[in-house]
Structures are given as structure tokens and as C-alpha cells.
Amino acid sequence: MSSPEQAPGPAAPQLDAEDAKLVTLARGARGRAGAPEGAAVRDDDGRTYAAATVRLASLQLTAAQAAVAAAVSSGAQGLEALAVVGAADRLDPASAAVAADLATPVVILADPDGTIRSRTQA
Numbered sequence: 001m002s003s004p005e006q007a008p009g010p011a012a013p014q015l016d017a018e019d020a021k022l023v024t025l026a027r028g029a030r031g032r033a034g035a036p037e038g039a040a041v042r043d044d045d046g047r048t049y050a051a052a053t054v055r056l057a058s059l060q061l062t063a064a065q066a067a068v069a070a071a072v073s074s075g076a077q078g079l080e081a082l083a084v085v086g087a088a089d090r091l092d093p094a095s096a097a098v099a100a101d102l103a104t105p106v107v108i109l110a111d112p113d114g115t116i117r118s119r120t121q122a
Helices: 017-033 063-073 093-101
Strands: 038-041 048-052 081-084 104-111 116-121
Touching: 017 038, 017 048, 017 063, 017 081, 017 104, 038 063, 048 063, 063 081, 063 093, 081 093
Parallel strands: 081 104
Antiparallel strands: 038 048, 038 081, 104 116
16 A cells, blocks of 8 residues: 655745854754754854853843844944754744844744744845
């Protein structure tokens, strides 16, 4: 007995090497911290910054907020891309707001295993 063939689902977006690097950095930050999310950004000079969700009694940051804070505190004026790795299927409002603050044109969402869910470009 043969099994029925499944119709292929939508293909996962393909990333160039620079965007794939962001996903790798975000996965690493998430794993090191044991956090629900990891994020990485590339600034307008090509430098990258990665961070994980911060949950302290005195400080709560999404991974995207933490990565953007690292970039801005290092002098970044703008971002080329943001990658977030975690279970969510869209950016939470705080992460979307910080991406909008720096007019981030590319946002990548990936599963914890690195599977790309979406890549949007403004």
C-alpha cells in the first residue's frame, strides 16, 4: 500500500549569507541564555549585535529590544536587518516598536531550530 503524497507547503524564504548569519547569532544568544527568544541585528555599517530576552526584577526586555539597545549603545544610527528566533509567529508590539524606531527594513522570524518562518522587507 502506498502512502498518499502530500502537496508541498509554501517554501521557506531563502536567506543570503548575511541574513543567515543573523539567524545563527540569534539562535546562539537564545541558547546561551536559555531564553525564550534570541535576536540579532545588523547596523547600517554592517556590524552585528545579538541578545536574548531579559527577565530581571528590575528590567524586562524582549530579545529585539536588547539587541537594538546593544547596537544603539555602540553608536548605531540605523539598522539594516533584525532576526528574531523563538516560538512566536510575529513580532510582539514592543519588538515591532523598536524595529520601527530605527526604520528596520528587513525583519526575519525563525523557529528555535533555525527554520525561517518569514522574511519581510519594507
